[in-house]
Amino acid sequence: MFGDYIRNRRRYLSLTLKAIEALSGISPSYLSRIERGERPAPDPEQINSLALALKVDPDFLLQLAGYGPTRTREVLRPYGLSWDEWLEAQTILPPEEWAEVVALIRHKVSLYRHS
Numbered sequence: 001m002f003g004d005y006i007r008n009r010r011r012y013l014s015l016t017l018k019a020i021e022a023l024s025g026i027s028p029s030y031l032s033r034i035e036r037g038e039r040p041a042p043d044p045e046q047i048n049s050l051a052l053a054l055k056v057d058p059d060f061l062l063q064l065a066g067y068g069p070t071r072t073r074e075v076l077r078p079y080g081l082s083w084d085e086w087l088e089a090q091t092i093l094p095p096e097e098w099a100e101v102v103a104l105i106r107h108k109v110s111l112y113r114h115s
Helices: 002-012 015-026 028-035 044-054 057-066 071-079 083-092 095-113
Strands: none
Touching: 002 028, 002 044, 002 083, 002 095, 015 028, 015 044, 015 083, 044 057, 083 095
16 A cells, blocks of 8 residues: 555656655665565655655655554544545545545635634
8 A cells, every 4th residue: 555655646746756766865666666566665764755755744654654653643533534544545546536635625624714
């Protein structure tokens, strides 16, 4: 699931493997093997670099990589979503549909923020 998410997020941002290397220092061949599930998730330091390159919360990627409970797990509980449901949605929804989900959440938050 980690590799699937990384590939989908990278494609959503229209980043090539080479671009990720420039942003994170992770080689294109290594990242490609991770995305295909041929290699396990990298170490936490590399995951933090990857999170910056992919513009995601490092805690989210660390949890997805199996590095144990993080702050993100606690944040999701109030929304009634299981961690697995959240990860599955981010992994399998096409980028344009995930963008719709994010837009809806941002819209709803802005409505309540200004009320």
